[in-house]
């Protein structure tokens with residue numbers, strides 16, 4: 745059974761590992777190509793955009809895909825929408841893996857932001873030392889008078905002025921995150937509400953240090969079936985297989 749997994753996430757990698765060697769399935773993992781040196785998956789994979797809805801629908805038909813697992817990042821809104829439309833067009837069953845959003849806990853000092861521009865505005869007029877972990881595509885709203893510690897997997901094309909760059913790939917442990925915040929004299933953190941454990945350490949660290957976190961809200965989820973993790977996506981896949989009687 746041909747399965748297309750839209751990836752670039754921990755969940756997609758976990759699904760790929762679970763399906764590797766399972767002869768009932770012929771999975772393909774698709775990566776956007778944003779990361780320069782992605783870890784090689786244990787299943788066949790492809791890289792790069794499909795060419796919008798029409799391109800993805802054509803791929804689904806040409807490859808005889810019988811199930812589409814959209815395990816892209818919660819903030820990959822365009823791809824999620826493309827998956828909804830292309831799966832409908834090609835009449836392929838689809839599920840979206842959407843990990844639960846982070847929720848504030850006792851001791852958290854979160855400032856809600858709807859957009860990156862709101863997040864920048866929330867930093868206020870007084871110069872602050874900011875830990876900026878919003879991804880390399882989202883940096884353009886951020887500028888003076890603040891000093892930024894930017895962390896991303898690959899170097900961004902353009903950095904804000906007054907920025908120090910760290911390139912690193914998670915997971916990040918809370919203790920190391922706390923040491924990083926202290927070492928750089930960070931006064932406020934800006935984060936997307938990505939959810940998941942791999943990058944949660946910065947929130948634990950900010951809580952321990954009493955630092956505010958500007959938390960950028962997620963885009964609206966796509967329509968259709970949602971599952972919270974890789975295990976639930978695999979259960980959905982088993983169900984699709986049983987329905988097809990293969």
Ligand code: NAP
Pocket residue numbers: 750751752753774775776777778791792793794795796797799800815816817819820821822823824826878879936
């Ligand atoms: P996006 O804005 O929703 O998608 C932009 C375009 O990138 C899509 O229209 C599609 O091009 C291509 N694309 C995205 N995901 C793809 C995939 N898995 N396979 C093939 N093409 C894909 O996506 P994004 O926010 O730039 O994210 C890009 C990738 O990074 C995704 O795989 C996502 O899971 C991962 N990621 C994103 C974030 C984040 O914060 N946004 C964080 C961690 C990882 P075509 O229209 O040409 O098909």
